Amino acid sequence: MNIASRTVSQPVPQPVFSRRFGSGPRPVLALHCSLAHSGTWRGVAAELSEEATLTAFDLLTHGKSPDWDQQGDFQDRNVAAGLSLLSQPMDLVGHSFGATVALQMALRRPDLVRSLTLIEPVFFAAAEDVGLLRDLKEQSRPFTEALMAGDPALAARLFNRMWSSGAPKWPDLTETTRAAMVRAIEIVPACDPAVHTDRGGLLAPGGADCLAMPILLLHGSETNPVIPSVNAGLLRQLPNARVAVIQGAGHMVSISHPAEVAAALRSLWST
The missing domain is CATH 3.40.50.1820 (Alpha/Beta hydrolase fold, catalytic domain)
Incomplete structure (x- = not known):
């Protein structure tokens, strides 16, 4: 290719x-x-x-x-x-x-x-x-709270856990990949x-x-x-x-x- x-x-x-x-x-x-x-x-x-x-x-x-x-x-x-x-x-x-x-x-x-x-x-x-949207808000709460608490690494891990079905889990990712996710997590609220x-x-x-x-x-x-x-x-x-x-x-x-x-x-x- x-x-x-x-x-x-x-x-x-x-x-x-x-x-x-x-x-x-x-x-x-x-x-x-x-x-x-x-x-x-x-x-x-x-x-x-x-x-x-x-x-x-x-x-x-x-x-x-x-x-x-x-x-x-x-x-x-x-x-x-x-x-x-x-x-x-x-x-x-x-x-x-x-x-x-x-x-x-x-x-x-x-x-x-x-x-x-x-x-x-x-x-x-x-x-x-709309009920599913309420469910989604509740599912997102741990990620949101971690981000608001100033812990982007935990927020990235929780966000990845929430949406990574069908892809490698956080412990299986390389350090470089995890660092890239931590970098990007700050823009999710935007x-x-x-x-x-x-x-x-x-x-x-x-x-x-x-x-x-x-x-x-x-x-x-x-x-x-x-x-x-x-x-x-x-x-x-x-x-x-x-x-x-x-x-x-x-x-x-x-x-x-x-x-x-x-x-x-x-x-x-x-x-």
């Missing part, structure tokens, strides 16, 4: 690091989840290496990208960085918080998004079951306005009308129950969307089940 890395220096508020996998004819842009990095797409990219050239970038405060400078909105800053990489119509794929960034990118430049895949999107504002509220009006009548491209809403069968509820809510709003479930997978499905994710992408792209 060919891998090329570069730093994006387009006129965006903060430049970000990106890398490229594969050499296939289909251009794809992929966005990772919180506390991860662009390299987590290696497995999916390897499955698609002859079909697609996959570009992935590190969100701010992740991987080799700089720390967010606390200016503006965290999601908006990453949307701007992502849009700087959309030089032609591409297939857009996002996982977890990266899926919420991808969704906003598609809303702003639908003309440059050939298809949109949202894997385990954490756009909780779209969830149909994501709350983007994931808990419908700031862009997507859920309002007609708010998603511009998203006419094929859309895949993908989640694992063993994920947190709030995610299928989010996908059900999005399915009602998005005009050309479908839901697919990968059996046996949890929230980290793009890492744990790359072959199945690649197969789902092929199915979408063939429509």
